Amino acid sequence: MVSYERLRNILLLWSSVISLGIPGDWIETGTWKGGCSMLAADILRFALRQPQCPQVRARTIWLADTFEGLPPPRKEDKGKDSGGRVMDPPGSYGGYGGVETVKSKFRERGYRIKEDGQVASSQGFSIRFLVGRFKDTLPGANISSIAVLRLDGDMYSSTMDALTTLYPKVVKKGYVIIDDYGHWIQCKRAIDEYFISNNLTYPLHTIDYTGRWFLKA
Template sequence: MRTLTGAIAEDNDSILGGVRTSGSPVSRKKLADAFGRVANRFNFEIAYKKPYDPSLREIGRDWPARADSMIGLKRMQNIKDCVSAVIRDEVPGDLIETGVWRGGATIFMRGVLKAFDDTSRTVWVADSFQGLPPPDAARFPADEGDDLHTKGGLAVGVEQVKHNFERYGLLDDQVRFLVGWFKDTLPTAPIERLAVMRLDGDMYESTWQAIEALYPKLSPGGFVILDDFGSHPTQCGRAIEDYRRQHGITEEIVDIDGFGAYWRKSS
């Protein structure tokens, strides 16, 4: 967990041309980003050193420059707890994350399966691998004005994510990739049952498309994890509340760290 989140390396650099400057609307960050990208062409990296705050990394409130996950330690621990519980309780089904960035959470899912010597489950890695979609305000008004699609630091290619799995020795036939927009990949994905589904799409559209396609496949005793329930309450949060109300879902939503939340399906 500490490696994947950058906590062990106290990773808090702000790299010019990196995730903290790419796509920023702030003028000075735009300039810094352009300057950093020029330097990168000549194999130079320019970084602004910032003090590391472990309390922020604990709850995922900062954005590590080099780490494979930005979700923080509490949300990573939640993954461990949920996957361990479905293995212990023999809840049938695979694991999935929708919206993976550099793959850290799904790498950890695969690592937990390996630690338990569970060879029966697949980890599904679902992402466009090109960032978030522009808002479709006509169909999903809650996303109107959203600018996440402009954030270049959120776009990580599938080959890079596969390489990240390889670096941990965890890219094998228990890992499968769903490449494309959720509306195109999730409804027809060859997933029979799920035990853990982790939704990290930020937007109303992405969250709705993921839960609509996947929740009917979640086994009783399985977990729904919401990375953005508290951080994007009018988008992810509203989509979840709308879906739960529409389908009569009453299980308690449990807070993780103020941003992430989860519930366990009872029936």
């Protein structure tokens, strides 16, 4: 469900922070089957094999999701958007096996996932799963700095919960990727309101009809 353009954007932005030695983790809030975070892990694994790669090895690939589909909507997510769409119902995107399926896909690609599923180390970086609603899991996560924050929570509430907790941890010259800005008005409203309330004026760059990204200067 992720377009070629959005996959290419991940490749370009994540590779950029790695090659430039910009510190910080990758985190995706809303991972579904884990494909985008798997791509981020593969990029990091490849880069760290290259002798010219800056030795910024203390990175973590974070996957945050309920792994059970969308949670019940809060009041901000109800109603139709400008195109007449209503938010997908609770449980959408949850019928594929959940977090255990995502872990198994990582194992198939050669990543070592411990039985508790919390930490996997491979060639100097870790993979961690945050299982639950963002408002419950993100505030207590041991994340000190973020190089790339990818927002894919669809909903106003999920997007705002992720931004409020994680955006202050995005490092200077780090990136924020927004998957749903052009598709879900609920997500767009959360981004726009966060920009206004925090006096942010960064330009949003277009990836495709829905995806956007910006650089934290």
